[in-house]
Amino acid sequence: MSYYASILLTYFFIDVVAALGLDFQVGLSGILNFGFILFQAIGAYTVAVLTLGPPANWLGTQTYFAGWSVPFPVAFILAILVGVALSFLVGMLVLRRLRASYQAIVLLSLMLVCYDIVISTPSLFNGTTGLGSIPHPLQSTLGLSFTGYQWAYTLFCGVLAAVVFVLVRTVYRSPFGRLLAASREGEVASEALGHNVFRMRMVAMMVGGGLAALSGAMLVGSVAAWSPNSWSFFETIIYFAAIMLGGVGNGFGTLLGVAVLQIGIMEGVTYLPQFGPPGFMDYVQQAVIGLALIAVLWLRPQGILPERRPRLLGARQSPWRPSSQPAASGAIASESL
Amino acid sequence: MNLFVSALAAALAFSAYTAVGSLGFSLQYATTNVLNLAYGDLMIVAGYVTYTVHNAGANIFIAAAAGVAATCVASYALSRWLLIPALRRGMSQTAMILLTLGLSIMIEAVINMIWGANSESFGLPAEPFLRAGSFSWTSEDFASVVCAIVLLAATYVLLEMTSLGRQMRAIASNKELATTCGVAADRVTTASWVISGLLCGIAGVLLSAETVSFNAVTGFTFTVVIVAAAFVGGIGQMGGAVIGALVVGFVSQFAAAYSNPAYVDVFAFGLLALVLLVRPRGIISDIASQRELVA
Numbered sequence: 303m304s305y306y307a308s309i310l311l312t313y314f315f316i317d318v319v320a321a322l323g324l325d326f327q328v329g330l331s332g333i334l335n336f337g338f339i340l341f342q343a344i345g346a347y348t349v350a351v352l353t354l355g356p357p358a359n360w361l362g363t364q365t366y367f368a369g370w371s372v373p374f375p376v377a378f379i380l381a382i383l384v385g386v387a388l389s390f391l392v393g394m395l396v397l398r399r400l401r402a403s404y405q406a407i408v409l410l411s412l413m414l415v416c417y418d419i420v421i422s423t424p425s426l427f428n429g430t431t432g433l434g435s436i437p438h439p440l441q442s443t444l445g446l447s448f449t450g451y452q453w454a455y456t457l458f459c460g461v462l463a464a465v466v467f468v469l470v471r472t473v474y475r476s477p478f479g480r481l482l483a484a485s486r487e488g489e490v491a492s493e494a495l496g497h498n499v500f501r502m503r504m505v506a507m508m509v510g511g512g513l514a515a516l517s518g519a520m521l522v523g524s525v526a527a528w529s530p531n532s533w534s535f536f537e538t539i540i541y542f543a544a545i546m547l548g549g550v551g552n553g554f555g556t557l558l559g560v561a562v563l564q565i566g567i568m569e570g571v572t573y574l575p576q577f578g579p580p581g582f583m584d585y586v587q588q589a590v591i592g593l594a595l596i597a598v599l600w601l602r603p604q605g606i607l608p609e610r611r612p613r614l615l616g617a618r619q620s621p622w623r624p625s626s627q628p629a630a631s632g633a634i635a636s637e638s639l
Numbered sequence: 640m641n642l643f644v645s646a647l648a649a650a651l652a653f654s655a656y657t658a659v660g661s662l663g664f665s666l667q668y669a670t671t672n673v674l675n676l677a678y679g680d681l682m683i684v685a686g687y688v689t690y691t692v693h694n695a696g697a698n699i700f701i702a703a704a705a706g707v708a709a710t711c712v713a714s715y716a717l718s719r720w721l722l723i724p725a726l727r728r729g730m731s732q733t734a735m736i737l738l739t740l741g742l743s744i745m746i747e748a749v750i751n752m753i754w755g756a757n758s759e760s761f762g763l764p765a766e767p768f769l770r771a772g773s774f775s776w777t778s779e780d781f782a783s784v785v786c787a788i789v790l791l792a793a794t795y796v797l798l799e800m801t802s803l804g805r806q807m808r809a810i811a812s813n814k815e816l817a818t819t820c821g822v823a824a825d826r827v828t829t830a831s832w833v834i835s836g837l838l839c840g841i842a843g844v845l846l847s848a849e850t851v852s853f854n855a856v857t858g859f860t861f862t863v864v865i866v867a868a869a870f871v872g873g874i875g876q877m878g879g880a881v882i883g884a885l886v887v888g889f890v891s892q893f894a895a896a897y898s899n900p901a902y903v904d905v906f907a908f909g910l911l912a913l914v915l916l917v918r919p920r921g922i923i924s925d926i927a928s929q930r931e932l933v934a
Contacts, residue, residue, distance in 0.1 A: 334733055336740070395912055399919045403674050403732050404870075408915065410676070411863045415908040418860075422901035535859070539744050542737060581756060589748035595741035599734050600725065 305449055308456045309524075310569060315459035316520045317544070317564040321556045322470045323513025324541050329550025329609070330474060331506035332486030334406035336538060337392070337413035338514060341385050343420075343533040345515025346522040348381040350433045364428045374439035378519045385515020386508045393507040397500055413535065421530050432529020439523045459520055466513060471553045473509075482506055483551065483609075536588060540564060543595040549605025558606060563594065641773040646896035648773075652780035653903075654888025655787035656845035660861070661868035662794060662880040663838030669811035669875035670831035673722055674736055677743040678839060679865065680750075681717075683858030685710040685840040686847025687750060690759050699761065707840035714836025715829070717742065723828070743859060750855040758852035779848040786841060791881060797834070798877060807831055811875060863904045864891075867911040873921030882922055886910070 320342055327333045352372040357365055372380070392412065396405045421430050441451055473479045485492035485499045493499050522528050540563060548559025571587050578586075598605065664678050689706030693699055725738055768778040776784075798804035806827045809817035818824045846861055847853045864887065872883020891906035914921065 332733070334736065395915060400915065403736055406733075406736055407674060407676070407866050408870075408911070411866050411908050411911065414860055414863050415905050418901070418904050422899070536744060539740060542740070546737065578752075579755070582752065585748040585751040589745050589752075592741040592743075592745035592748065595744075596721075596738055599730065599738050599741070600728075603730070603734055 305452055308449070308452045310565060312452075312456045312459050312524050313569065314560060314565050315456070315463035316517050316524065317541075317560045318463045318557060319459075319466050319520065320514055320517035321541050321544050321560050321564075322466055322553060323510040323517065325545045325550055325553070325556045326470060326473075326513065327506055327510035328542070329545060329552075329556075330479060330486070331482045331503055332402060333397070333503055333507060333510075334402055335409055335507075335510065336406050337409035337416075338510075338541060339533045339535065339538040340413045340416050341389060341511040341514035342518035342521070342537075343416075343528070344388050345381040345385050345518030346528040346532070347427050347433070347518075348384045348515070349377045349519040349522045350427070350436045350528055352377040352380060353437050353439075354433065354435075364431070364433055365425055366427050366433060367425060378439075378516070378523075381515050381519040382512045385518075386512040388515075389508045389511025390504070392511075393504045397503050397507060410535075413538070417530060417533070417535075427528075430530055432527060432531070434527040436522055436526045436528070438526060455524060459524070462516070462520065466516075467553055467557075474552065478502070478505075536591075539595065540568065540591055543591050543598070546598045546603075546605055547594060549607035549609065551609030552607060555605050555607040555609075563591065567591065567594070642896060644773040645775065646893050648776055648780070649896065650889045650892035652776060652783045652849065653892050654885045655780075655783040656842055656849060657864055657868050657888050658787050658881050658884035659783075659790055659838055659845065660842030660865045661872070661884050662791070662877060663835040663842060664865050665869045665872075665874050665876065665880040666794075666807075666831060666838070667835035668869075670807050670835075671718070671722070671828055672732075672814075673726070673739065674732075675722075676736060676739040676862065677717070677746060679858035679860070679862040680743045680746040680855075681710050681713055681836070681839050681858070682843030682846060682861065683853060683855065684713060684746065684750065685843035686853050686858070687754055687759070689844050689847065690761060691754075693761060699763070703844045706844050707837060710840030710843055711833060711836040714839060715833050718829070718832040747855045747859065754855075756854065758854040759847075760852040761848055763848060779845070783845045783849065786845060790838065790841065791877075794834075794838075794877060803827065803830060860904070864907045867907040870921055871911055871914045873923035876923045879921055879923040886922070 320338075323341075324335065324338050327335045327338070351366050351368050352370050353374075354360075354366065354369055355371045356369040357367075359369075392409070395412075396408050400408065420427055423429065424431075427433055438451065438455070444451060444454065446454055481492070481497055482502055485497060485502060489499055518528075521532070525532075544559035544563040545556050546559070547563060548557065549555030567587060567590055571583060574583070576583055660678075660682065664675070667678070668674055685706035687706075688709040689699075689702045691702075692705045693702035697705070721742070722735070722738070725735060730738065763777070763779060765777070767775040768781050769776040796804075798808060806817065806822045807830070809820070809822055810824055810827055810831075814824060843858060846857070850857060868883040868887045869880055870883070871887055872879030872881065874880075887907050887910055890910050891903045894906040895901075895903045
């Protein structure tokens, strides 16, 4: 039980780090990053190939490229750097001339394509099977009992999550955070005031990508395995549903959303009586997440804990709120005719 | 040379059903202003219904008709009871995309609940239907090309020569103005949901017939190709969808034939990335720049 509790807590902390990264991009900056899970995956894979040692050690049971035995903190830091670098490249592609909806669909395609590449190129990260037996960070050095190590890792993740939370909250309330929010509300106006929206969004993209990669590194440290199953597109939607449910643009909403969806629904379902054929519950879960996303958008698009509006901007319309006026739609006009 | 000819045959068939799919996607976006990420999932619904009816002993053509009808009805129902009311509530473009994404996940879950997670296939005869040297088409390939030609011609006639088509184009280019001039936007939008649902269903049946075996995510993954075709050509234009499908189909099939056949999507996306860098509004562009999709 204690073991299970520590696992749940670890997942919570890791998901908080990831969801804060996504909220930084989506909630604060208005970049609909549907490729988010790709950045978590790159962090996880980076740690895996950096700590697994040369592939020859595995006598053909798993294949991957490169393969080093880098000490623990270095692997994590390199994972973050790789995540940031990838975000930069992706940002160069999508942030320069495309608007939000177009960006979203291109990022989605990018993620699906990378998924395809990883699956059909086993020499990269062992294809569909994925990588396993990835060493837990410092497990042998610390010399703790199994449960003891588990709790130590939970504590480590908790500290990281707390640090990230405080940093992200600080940025949200800093002048830079307000500029990002302003450019989300009115891109043209913000540019007219002389702010380089592209550069600001690029920073947001890189921060979010770095946090996603960190969360991937933390996940690999916990579960010691990583395969395409761990980063299907569905995982991105869970994160989106979580931040939308909790409320975007403020860190507390993200905490709440992760607690409810990631832990409550994704993990809590395992306690329910199973019914239907094997795997049926997974689909029920998937349908519930989809339904939750639709319900939030329909009933309370600002989320349970809405972003606090700066008073001067209070009258402006946020992309996450329904406008007070009916949309400029001919549908209504023609009905009244 | 043999490789070239066989790749040519594959590229023609692939472009054909991609063109049908991207035409529906593009038409839907232009007239309804919804960037529908559940489009690929609705495609595969047609595949599953066809599979079930075919397995129940019906002729493959009747089964295909049932599949197309199912997607068409689903497209109408979703627009009628979810998407149009959502737009009317003043939901923003970003929220609408997330809404269709939630929908896509739910459709996948429901498919898995009903049909299970195993891959299915129609089990159509494998021998070539048409053969000349290394140029060979299966019956599915042939059906794709015929369907594409007929549907493109029909869509052209609809858009250019009928009153409904004129109204659809009017709404696509400026909805407020069209409404002011007396176009019944409601009726026309409903019609375009049904017509794009029809194209979506036919593309879905063709896709499921053409892939070796399909499962719940086949349609969603095919979104990459649809999006690449629609955006490379220029979204919202009938010509754009067709040219985009041809360009993406030929480039990806030829590149895949000469390297690794598993990389069709990868090359399709590579082409999209290239177009985004060089000419983000696509080859033929009106709506992309009008709606400020690109700066």
